[in-house]
Structures are given as structure tokens and as C-alpha cells.
Amino acid sequence: MNYQELGTRILDLVGGEKNVTGLTHCATRLRFNLQDESLAKTNELKETPGVLGVVQSGGQYQVIIGNDVNHVYKPIAQACRLEEKGSAPAPEEKKGLGSRLIDTITGIFTPVLPAITAAGMLKAVLALCSAFGWLNTSSETYQIINFMADVAFYFLPILLANSAAKKFNCNPYIAMLLGGILLHPNFVSMVAAAKEAQTTISFLGLPVYSATYSSSVIPIILIVLAQSYIEPFADKISPKAIKFFTKPLITVLVTGLLGLLVLGPIGYILASWIADGINLLNTYVSWLVPLVLGGLFPLLVMTGTHYGIIPIGINNRMTTGFDTIVHPANLCSNMAQGASSFAVAMKTKKLKVRELGYSAGITAVCGITEPALYGINMRYKTPLIAACVGGACGGLYVGLMAVRNYAGGSPGLMTLPGYIGERGFYDLMHACIGAAIAFVVSFAVTFVLFKDENEGLKAAAGMKTKKETEKEEPKEKEAGSTKASGSILNETSVEIAAPVNGKLVPLAEVNDPTFAQEILGKGFAMIPEDGHFVSPIKGEIVMVFNTEHAIGLRSENGAEILIHVGLDTVNLGGKHYHALVKAGDKVEVGTPILNVELDEVKKAGYDVITPVLVTNINEFPDVLASVPGQVKAGDVAGRAFR
Template identity: 55%
Template structure:
């Protein structure tokens, strides 16, 4: 894939660089914030090679690329100046509050997902090594890997400060300094000492609540949001001569003190309230949320709103030590999507779909579902329905048994070890059972429901209609060959498959004999004898073209029995050809039968899905 060419095409189809306010990317999609979404050509984007789909949701215009998204993102950033000109302060934002919140949360959490995923995966590996007794939790190796994983969570406020600063358009280094204030060892020591002594901490007489902010989410986001108002104020009141010194000083002091005394504690309290709400749901209806999320996760992924659940899952782990809602439900949905895609790969005879479904099924089982969702399940519909059924039943099992996730990570089979925790392995075993339920149900549902021909019902109705017509009236066109009648779309020459020459059908011959399909006159027979044009007595004009590119044979292996101007009846021999010899030469012998004056008729109805013999009715033209 040429990433540079694809990047240029995407920039053009979203309305050009001047229409882009900002751009970030997640694991599989480019997330644009556009000034005018109407300038984006969604139809052309969806048909662009290398693009799986395009949707506009949550205030973002999302272009789904798949696992190569980082390469395309890099090319776009290299050929644009989005870092310097991606914002437009004069642009009025008419989005709803909900859309703005989702866009903000997505923009803050998407950039830090690799760090969180890495930390979660290290935790998963450690859990697996401890469970299999390869490592002891008292060994130095374990301790080193453990603090490496903990770093991603412990310093989460600093990571969030950086991404939030870019989202709120403030100085990222000042924002990270505020995160550092919340995590400074001296502050942590002061809090611990005050708790033990039963005393308090104050600055200028303002009380600093005794809260801990390691691994926290909301406090730093609220702090950087506050900074987005304080920093412009500091810029305004600072004299130009000393602005370089006074602007960061004023910003750091005001935001730092406000974070310690008010904003941080407020975020801490909100996090605690969320945790209590989750605990209440677990007590009275533990099955409800995992079931709903298991069913609806594909829809949330399609709209990009699933990132709004990430902070809830992280907050659960950081406040309660585990997550029973977001992670388990999304894992159930992800593996169900992978299983549904695998079922379709086994059922389909389409080689391209088979390859796409099998490869995207693997990535879905590992936790990245967009390739399977957009490339297979959404297009077939059956895959989507099957994954929703499997995801819902798996989520129901997780909820009933209160399955807990003890660390974060992309929800899939690779992160199953994060369910190892507690005094026994019971939780892990339940997690494995829930995954199996989701996969088996989705696989069976997709395998049973999927039909390789997308329009089976339409074809059956069409065939019945033709058979009824040919029984009631004299057929217009009979089969000129014996073989299998198929749709023109299966002819690998677009001149025929796209109906450029006219409508009709094709026959894959089983013997080398062509007879007249109508009563009429031979209008033309090519000197290479591979094609015959006939005009029926009722005005229907037909072309019978034996094989593809057989004109190159120059008449070799063909023997004509008629000439131009000859009158013929249904069944009159026209041409004989050596079927096996032509095949040995490497030619496709599929034979289109075309009504070349299709425009003269209201409808051309053809049988295209059964075996036929010379003289069988196959086409009816309707005035």
C-alpha cells in the first residue's frame, strides 16, 4: 500500500487541509475534527482503496483504515502543517454538549492508550507467570516488571496532563508540572503523615484535603481544563517585557494551589461517586450493564463513542481494584466479532472475503475489531447480528458471575491473564468460560445465518417469475448451449459484466455446440467464428460470444455451419468448437448471451442459476 498516495487522497476527500481543525488517530481510524463536514466526500472515501469506511459521530469525522492507520497518519502530518494551524479560534462550534464531551474524552484518552495497553499487558504476562509458577512474587525479576507496569498507571495523571493540554490548547509542560505536583513524594509523605497524626495540611490558610492522586483520572483533567482559562488570563496581565517569566509563574501558582485545594479533591470525589454507583449496580443488577454493553459494543465502536467508556473502566480499577463492567463486556463483544468473522470465512466461497474474514477475525480476537466490523460483519449484516447475540450472552455470563478485570488492556484473548487475581483462579476460569460462550454462540449464529449469495430471495423470486412466464408464453430466447446458466456479473470481462453491451446471461458450456436460440436471421458471424449475431423475427437482437478473448485464436478450433443472411429456427446448428482444446490454450469458455437492443425493452429477465440444455427457455424480454 502506498501510504503517501492514500494520505493525499484522504486529505483531498475530507475537504483539504484548510478544512481540518485537528487530527488524532486510535488503533484503526483517523479522527478528524473538520470545520465543515459537508465538504467531506464520504461516498468516495468509502470506495477508496485502503479505506474500510467513514463515519461522522461524536463531533468527529472518522476514517477507518485498519492496522496501518499509524503509517497514514504519519504521512498526513508530514505533508500538512496541522501542528501549527490545526486550530481556528474564530470558528464557531455548533456541536451539542454531548458531542463536545465525547470528542474531548476521545481526544484525551486516544493518545495515551498505547502506554495503558503496554502496562496492562505487562501485568497480564506477570499474572500468567505467577499462575504457572514460572516466577515468584518475591523475586527481583517480578518486582522489576511489576514496577515497570505500575509506572504506566501510577503516573497516569502526567500522561493525561500532556494529552489534555493538547486538547485544551495550553502549554503541555506546565500541565505535566501540575500532574507532577499531585504525585510529588513530599506531598504524598505530607498526606500520609497528616492522616496518621490526625492533623491537616493548608496553604495560605486554605485547607488541602488529604487525597491520593496516583493513577487518578478526573482530577488532572479538571486541572488542565482550569488552566485553559488561567493561562490566557496570565498572558493578558503579564507585561510584555517580563511575560516569559510571569506568565508561567502566575499559571503554575494559581492552577497548582486551586488543584490541591479544590479541583483535585472535586475530581477525587467524583471518581469516588462513580465507583459507588458501579458498586450499587453490582449489588442489585450485576448482569445488566455487561449484557447491554456486550450487545451494543459494535454500535459504540461504529460511532466512536466506545472511548467514552475507557475512563470508567480505568476509574473502576484505580478506585475499587477491579472492573466488572467495561472490560468484561467489551471483551465478550470483541471475541464474538472475531468468531463471527471466522464463521463467515469458512462458509463463503468468495476468496477475497474468505481471506479478509479470517485475518480480521484474528485481530478481533486480540481486541481490535474495526477490520472485522467494517470489512466483514457490517457488510454482511449477518456477522453483526451474530456478534451482538454472542456478545450479549457472554456479557450476561460475566455479569451473573461478577467476573473481574484487575488491569487494563485491549479487551481480547491476549489480555485474559488480567482476570487472574484474588486467592483462587476461579475468576480466571469464569472469564475463560464467558469468552467461550461468546465465541461459540456468535460462530454458530453466523455460520447458520450466512448465505453466500446476498440476494438469494430475489434470485428465487426472479427464477420463479421467469419460469412462470416461459410456461405461459412462447419464450423469447432459448439456451444456445448446454451447460450451467450464470449471471453476467460472473463474466470477468467488464464489457459484459457491467452491461455495456446489454443485459442477458451467460452459460458455462459442457459441450462444444452452439445452436440458434430463436427463430430469425443471422445478422453477422465473425470471420474468427467465435461470435454470432442474430435478429429474432420478433425484433430481439442477440449476440452469442463463445469464450473470452477467443478472437485471438483466429478461428482455430471453431467450425461454422451458417453464414450471414441465413434463416434459422430454434435449435439450428450455428457453430461447433473444440471445448477441451480451447481450455488447454488457457481461455475461459464462459459464453455471454446478450440482448444487444436492451434499451428497446422495459425488462430483460434471465435465468442465471441452474443447469440448462440447448433449447431450454432462459430469457424473456418484456416490452
């Protein structure tokens, strides 16, 4: 389908234009604010051609498209007409504080990223031209391109004012005016003169903080947030006959003075504290944060929360002139994800996977990882783990070398010139080494561990099987049975029984997005009444997790089932869990496989809800669960279809 058709289809599946209260897009995903997320048909969206995945995180409903997201965004934006009718905030009671914070940061920074990326790329090109002597820094050509690149950074408060106003639902043009107040040449001159004369600026006897707000981030966000409260108040107290004049007058005068006297200084000081904290980390443990971020970036991207830390990198460059944390770590992570995708492409025997692996790998090493993340790495799990390991190794190196990024942009091969700066080629050289380390480690780990078969099951449980078993040829089955015997009703489906007495509930009710969003597989969940677990299928045990909280099975026709008893129960280290089987054991429906001391697990503070997943959804893409309610162990609870 074309972009118009895809956009129309997506809009319909998220509940229609009346359900959309906000919409932005980043490099690869549409970011919806929905009035009611329950109206969205997530499963149908995931199956829609052109949609790579769906993530519900940070108060947003995110539809991953890939590099064509801009083309899909346009028809949806036109249909929603948010610019015309205004943007109403989604009901706040549906979001926690953390979700609202991430949603706000994402909504403010996502729209301005293209401008910042363009400026960063211009800076990178200039650095390259200067380093190789192609342009003299004193030439007019260099100066013109340089000030073109500086515009996005210098006037960043005005850019952020516009997007913040749209996020806070106030007038964006008044917000940009407030940003202009901070950058007006007269105010800048007054600040410079006051600093030189070591005096202070005052307004009616009140001191005005002598700060330079060009390239700042936090002050304007605080000021526009204040505007969102002052503007409605001005509207309320203004007489109707002259409201057109008095409302903007009161808003600008009160908010502008509040910004210069209070909020601007607070934001400036907060930004300085953040920069000082970064310098402290760089002085004593420069390796720590890049190591952690390099390893966790894929998981942050998976949940869409990576935009919450982008402002830190921007603030670093604006206050100190360079970033040693966010961009270098992200570079290593992106290279690692690309390497994992390449390794899968080289090792797989599936033509479509190979083609996707190569194309997604190229995109990832150039700075956009969603195609690799959702198309390859999350799909097979082992490459995702390898990417985390490789990213952490590369992050450790760039952290130890205190590598500096001077220009920003999407972290990848295209923006490597952004590491050329005041230390010459030092930062570029070590950035390349760190990226190479991440690439090699991730590629090697993926190439060694990846197998086309059983990847979903192993990664879902988090460990290798205790005993690798060869995949058996499906045996001939008797037809006609309607009981939960684990037998194949036909060659394309398999029945899955309830593994324990209790209440059957949808996966969406599991309080863990990894299960609830079907990232690891499709199926259902059980709220167990007792701790006696039995096999849900006829087949064999292929994996018993070393802490015995999870068991993997394979049915006779190849459906891979994971039973994961409780959430985060791996932390118990096997306490209260007693496996009755081992890898390689043959089982029938109802064969006892695990005893769990449920009361003790609950006393330890863990949720005992038990997801039952079909993990090889590439072979069994459709899993239908029975009607929620009380079931007994052995009753039919679901069916998987090829």
C-alpha cells in the same frame, strides 16, 4: 499504493491540510477534527483502496484504516504540521453537547492508550509468570517488571495532562507540571502523615483535601480545563515586557492552588462516587451492564463512541483495583465479532470474502474488531446482529460471575492473563467461559442465518422475508427505453423510479446516520406529499416487514431495493401502514404497494422522510440519484450500476 501515497490521498479527500484542525489515531482509525466537514469527499474516501470505511460521529471525522493506521497517520501528521502551527478548534456551532463531550473524551484518552495497553500487557505477563511459578513475586526481576508496568498507571495524571492540554489548546508542559504537583513525593508524604495523625493540611488557613491522586483520571482533566481559561487570562493581564515570566507564573500558581484546594478534591470525590455506583451494581445487578455493553459494543465502535466509556473501566481499576464492567463486556463482544467473521468465511462461496473473514476474525479475537466490523459484519448485516446476540450472552455470564479484570489492555485472547489476580484463576476461568459462550452463540447464529445473497436487504429492514424466493435468472430486456420502466438499460444498470409524489433529496439529509452515512446501502430519499406508494422497479416483492413500514423489492437483474417509510416508525407497530402486496408478488413500475396515513404518522411525532436504498452494493456499488427537487411517482429518481 504505499502509506505515503495513501496518506496524501486521504488528506486531499478530507479537504487538505487547511481543513484539518486536529488529528489523532487509535488502533484502527484516523480521527480528524475538520474545519468544514462538507469539504470532505466521503464517497471517494470509501472507495479508496486501503480505507475500510468512514464514520462521522462524536464531532470527529473518522477514517477506518485497520492495523496499519499508524503508518498512514505519520505522513498526514507531517503534512498538517499541527505541532508547529498549533491546533485550532473546529467551529463549535457544528457540534451538539453530546458530540463535543465524546470528542473531548476521545481526544484525551486515545493518545495515552498505547502506554496503558503496554502497562496492561506487562501486568498480564507478570500475572501469568507468577501463577505458573516462573517468577517469585519477591524476586528483583519481578519487582523491576512490576514497577515498569506501574509507571503508566501511577503517572497517569501526567500522561492525561499532556493530551488534555492539546485538546483544550493550552501549554502541555505546564499541564504536565500541574499533574506533577499532584504526584510530588512531598505532597504524598504530607497526605499520608495527615491521615495517620487524623489532622488536615492547610494553605493560608484554607483546608487542602487529603487525597492521593496517583492513577487518578478526573482531577487532572478538570485542572487542565481550568488551565485553558486561566492561561489566556494570564496572557492578557501580563505586561508585554515581562510576559515570558509572568504568564507561566500566574498560570501555575493560580491553577495549581485551585487544583489542590477545589478541583482535585471534586474530581477525587466524583471518581469515588462512580466506583461506589459500580460496587452497588455489582452487589445487586452485576449482570445488567455487562449484558447491555456486550450486546451494544459493535454499535458503539461503529459510531466511535466506545471511547467514551473506556475512562469508566480505567477509573474502576484505579479506584477499586479491578474492572467488572467495561473490559469483560468488551472481551465478549470482540470474541463474538470474530466468531461472526469466521462463520461467514466458512460459509461463503466468495474467495475474497473468505480470506477477509479469516484474517479479520483472527484480528478481532485478539482485540481489534474494526476489520471484522467494517469488512464483514456490517457488510452483510446478519453477522452484526449475531455478534450483538453472542456478545450479550457472554456479557450476561461474566456479569453473573462478577468477573474481574486487573490489567486492562485491548480485550482479546492476548490479554486473558489480565484476569489473574487476587482470586487466583477464578476470574480467568470464567472470563474464558464467557468468551467461549459469546464465540459459540455468535458463530452458530451467523452460520445458520447467513446467506451470500439478499443479506443487505433483509438486515436493512430488520427481519427475514415472509417468503424466501429463489433468485431468478435475468430475463431478456428490450433496449432503447429511457422511461422509468424498471427495465435494464443494459446488463449493468437499472433505473429506479420515485415511489411516491414528493421532494427528492440526498441521503445525507436523512436525520439518521445509519441511512445518511450509507451504512445500509446507497440511494436517495423522498419527502412524500401523500401516502400512496408504488413500486420503483419491475420485479418482485421479496419482503414486507411485519409492521409494514418497510418493503423490499428485487429488480429483474438483481438490484435489491429497500423502501423505508419514516424514521423509527417501526415503533408504531404497523399502525397507520397498509401494505397492498406480499412477498412473492410480481410488480411493474407504478404498481401500488403501500398506503400510509402520513398525517397520523406525523401527529405521532415521527419524521416521514423515506430512504430508498440499493442494499446489495457489493453487486451494484454505484448508485446515482437524480437532481434533488419535486418529482412524481414513476419519474426516474436514480440509477444503479454494477
